[in-house]
Amino acid sequence: MVTENEIAASGVSTSVVQAVHSGENPRLLDDVLGGSPYYVGVGSRCSVGFSVTKGTQKGFVSAGHCGNQGQATTGFNRAPLGVFQGSTFPGKDFAWVAVNDNWTLKPSVDNGSNSTVSVSGSRAAIEGASVCRSGSTTGWHCGTIQQLYTSVTYPQGTVSGVTRTNVCAEPGDSGGSFISIDQAQGVTSGGSGDCTSGGVTYFQPIGEILAAYGLSLLTTVTPSTPPTSPTPPTSPTPPTSPAPPNAGANICTGYSNTFKGTLSENRSAYQPNGRYYRSTAGAVHSGCLNANDTTDFDLYLQKWNGRSWGTVAASEGSTPNEKITYTGAAGFYRYRVFASGGSGLYTLAYNVR
Incomplete structure (x- = not known):
């Protein structure tokens, strides 16, 4: 922005050039990113799972034990973030938070190396598949899926329908993202052990969370480019159409x-x-x-x-x-x-x- 002093110093007549102050109040928008921290109240910290939408409302999913419906949250920078719209725990362990307009949803997860992993969908991985977790306490850790559709019993009660993994986690990682390559798997619930000696962690599958609250997962998918419309012929169409380029020259034969x-x-x-x-x-x-x-x-x-x-x-x-x-x-x-x-x-x- 050019100021009145800068105009005067340039020697240009102020009758020709004037500084006009805008009534706009621009602000920076912070990102909602899988694995990043958020706070409930004064001292409770959990992790963002995945960015979601419900109609025009934007938000994210996380663990139900992190907060109750109606509770306010703040982001990684302690700025107002949003409010819990729904929360279930025990029985299940999932929740979703609607965020305000100062935040921008990202279809990605923090991979702990100053970069991110894109979320392209939510296809469930099979037992034995590789899976990684992102959380605000211990960052990015990977392992394998050990058991689907199992249950885990905490002091507060039993949570059913979770997936068991050998990925470690610690307090504060709760609610964070479980992802297999580029497919969202679920949000961190709890487990045993730590990231020094290793442990077992359970996650609540993402599909059940989306269905429970009528949410849509925010994804980034490279769309297939549709075929381009052919250019209308400038001359009459010949009686027989010519063979397409490379017809009969396919070298890719004998492949499964x-x-x-x-x-x-x-x-x-x-x-x-x-x-x-x-x-x-x-x-x-x-x-x-x-x-x-x-x-x-x-x-x-x-x-x-x-x-x-x-x-x-x-x-x-x-x-x-x-x-x-x-x-x-x-x-x-x-x-x-x-x-x-x-x-x-x-x-x-x-x-x-």
């Missing part, structure tokens, strides 16, 4: 898994079907990409490292056809198709053997 899609230039798609697949043992991953002759598409194989997706193999030739062969350990994998030149159809095929 095949997916098709359309990409615009400088856009990416993730396969299979925008998600990932799991290899339960060391295996050879073979991927094949076939696109239109007029394009230059690249192919990448990515592996989940517990915090983010890392590229473990790539094929970036100047042609529309790419192949990858990679020998890797058990884990979660996905293929990234990138349109580095041109737009059009592609076929991705892969094997895991």
Whole structure:
């Protein structure tokens, strides 16, 4: 903002230029992020689970034992945050808090490394799957899902329908996010042990919380690019349509898994079907990409490292056809198709053997 003193110092006549004060009161908006702390009353601290909405109202889910309906909360900065709209404990252990307009919802979880993990959905993981927890006391810790649909008994009563994990947690982590790769799993309830010697922690599944309160999980998903409308012909249509580019030249044959899609230039798609697949043992991953002759598409194989997706193999030739062969350990994998030149159809095929 230019002040009257700065105008005068510039030598410009104040009859030509004037400083006009705005009546606006701009403010910074703080983020609601999975795993971050919030406070109930003077000294009670819990952790944010996941950002949610209910109609136009924004908020987040957390553990029911953190607060009661009607209780006010403050954020990590002790600024007013919101009010508990619903809370259940014991029996179940979940709640949701409606936040005020000074806060911005984020579809992500703090991964403890000055970065975040995006939340793309809420598909429930199976027993034995990798899962990570984010909380305001101990940060980011990972382990595996040991048992689904079990119960746990606390001094205050029994909570049913929870999932048992070997991920550690400590007081203050309650309500924080449990996530498997990019899929929200639930909110931290309680358990035993600590993050020094290890322990067992239970979480309340996210699907049950959303259904109980009629909430929608806030997610960030890379949408598939819809096919572009064809350009109207400038000349009469010939009696027979010409074969599409690259017809009959598909090099991706003999693979067990095949997916098709359309990409615009400088856009990416993730396969299979925008998600990932799991290899339960060391295996050879073979991927094949076939696109239109007029394009230059690249192919990448990515592996989940517990915090983010890392590229473990790539094929970036100047042609529309790419192949990858990679020998890797058990884990979660996905293929990234990138349109580095041109737009059009592609076929991705892969094997895991």
